[in-house]
Amino acid sequence: MTSRDRIPVTVLTGFLGSGKTTLLNRILSENHGKRIAVIENEFGEVGVDHQLVIGAEEELFETNNGCICCTVRGDLLRILGQLLKRRDRFDYVMIETTGMADPGPVAQTFFLDDDFRNQFVLDAIVTVIDARHIEEHLDRMQEPKEQAAFADVILLNKIDLVAPADLERIERRLRAINGTAKIFRTRNCDVPIDKVLNVGAFDLGRALAVDGAFLEPEYPFEWAGLYELAAGRYTLRTGAEAHAHHAHGHEGRACHDHDHGHAHDHAAGLAIALLPAGGATPEALAAQIEPAVRVFAEDGVRVDCGGVVQAGAGLARIDVGHDGSQFELVVTQPGPYALFCEHAPAEFNLRIDGLQPVAERAFASHHHDDEIASIGLSDPRPLDPKKVNDWLSYLLQSRGADIFRMKGVLNLRGEDRRYVFHGVHMMFDGQLERPWGGAPRQNSLVFIGRKLDRQELEAGFHSCLA
């Protein structure tokens, strides 16, 4: 059997109530011409009669002293084996896992067994997330982190039940966990089918998409806006009306703690800095990034509600522990100023009364609030193939249990083509792909896992430089 005969498999994960079944029913009822077999682990929810729906009880086969990297799903081995006996009736498989499932063993089932590798190809892991409850789940449990970390596609679902600012924060947090998944915001899992089927996420032949912003350097701020300020006094505000319809039910409390559990340390205040800029242009804003990084390294001055923030005076940590905080912004020297903010202003409804920024810029979030996170590395310099091999082998051996996914495109010395790889735990697949041609050569690597150490990964990467 050739590889093109392999049957693609989509793994659908997500908590009970996230909308998994809605998505599944949509996929099955849509007229896409595909005959789809469904392996369902939570019974009785799929309502489409004419499709092949098989129920199963999730069963882990631990094959080597309980090592998570060697664990496969026995029920899938058995049922997919049975499905192969009815090949002409289906050309796609969807596996719906239970809400608490770890996607690792599901993925490994398609890597570990030689026989299965020849018959099936994992297309993508799709994770459906209930935007309304995900922060609470992320704070309390491991499973939603793992499900987000393993995903190739994340549907951030039920967005109509969540305030826009909360959504921004949630998406940033998910992005910090998984730097490479495609995130779609949906109300009722209403995403075009081709975004979740035939994604080819494990197909080395398709270009590995690594989010460019994710590979940017880390900054201690997430947003900057440029304002033209005259000398005088302004009012800087946070909170109030944006929270009036907050989904967490905080209405009616004038001042409250942000008790809904996202992980920013509000007690320390929101770090902001107003830096004088050389002009009112995006370039002038960009020129202040490096100075801002230095300013953000300061301890800063704590400013309580009603206090004074002096433009051009360094780092201020304003108290956003209460809804509707306000501060006096004092400008002595008129001119353009760049306001750098630790978090996106939308999250706190931060604004200067009567003013809009003339230019603004968002920065990728790298706040690894969660134990599970993504780390991206980017470097144009060529690598030594032997050293890369040694390093990746060492990583798989020593850290395989903690690295859920890894992906990369490498610029190898003396090689005209891109070297592309991916991995799930200790499973690894890599090959030479398209030539670089005229494109700038660049190494891009992403690791998604638990307790990853950026310094360690960077040091390992640098040891591979040719």
Added chain:
Amino acid sequence: MQAALLEPRARVKLDDYIVDVAWSPDSRALAAIGGEGRVALAQLTGESLTARTLGEHAMGALAVSWQPRSVSAPGDRFATSGQDGALVLWSAADGSELRRWRPAIAATEHVAFRPDGTSLASAAGRTVTLWSATGEKLHELPAAPATVAALAWDKTGRDLAAAVNGGLVMHRFEGPQPTRRLLKWDGAALTVAFSPNGRAVAAGMQDGSVHFWYLATGRDSQMRGYPGRVTQVVWSHNGRYLATGALDTVVIWDFGGKGPEGTRPLQLRGHTDRIETMAFQPAGPYLLTGGRDWRVSLWLPGKATAALDAHLAGAAISAIRWAPDNRHVAVGECEGMLTIYELVAVGR
């Protein structure tokens, strides 16, 4: 050395992937079940094989077992089970459904008549049930610790083994109530078979090993080094040889003398793709294997490691079953061809 060949005698094409076949006690009829769910009855008359479809299991048939003939059973029916959860008893005489019932919501994956033909065991998920030959529930056994991957009776019908993740669940039918014990092993058992002499029970494991237990002492042993999960374990009629299969590898363990421990097994060479099925002659030394390489091979374990004979079929081989007459063999292919071969002795 004895020498023999397989000669094709008759064939019929069924419009389905042949999942398994079961012979009638008189070796004149066969029940065949298909991946799409078809249940067919084939009749062998001289050199003519005819088949007709009797019915189906929606979404696929999974298991078939023909009632053995004994002083207490006529051997006139067979049972099938399927993805639809149903168990069906079929009349061999007219092909009618004697009884159809649905003991499970999910698939009923295994069905096996007791060797005396008086009762029938089925497994669906973790549930193992014993039914009378007419389909009355006799015992619902305590839920197994994991999904039952295979069922096997010992030759006497006293013990029923269920292969599960974690070892074997052994049910003993002696006295009014069945008793149960676990043969524990930290690994997933995929298939199970009792040696016909009652000495041992062997299991093929997910982790690429064969595990077996001596029934008299409970002592267990492990044989490792397979290239993949062990999907086949079959015993020779006298319990001397255990043939095992993993991917394209057939390994024979010799249980003669002190046993296989510390010995080097024989490896039978010839298959080039995954072995799907194997069967020892019911009262003789020959072994048959069939694989995804479309090949049916005849072996004489202990005497030669090369095949005595091999036939290239028209598609991947999915089922091989010896007839009780010790002479005929049914070979099913994944594209529906059912071929009857005869074992023919050749001059010395």
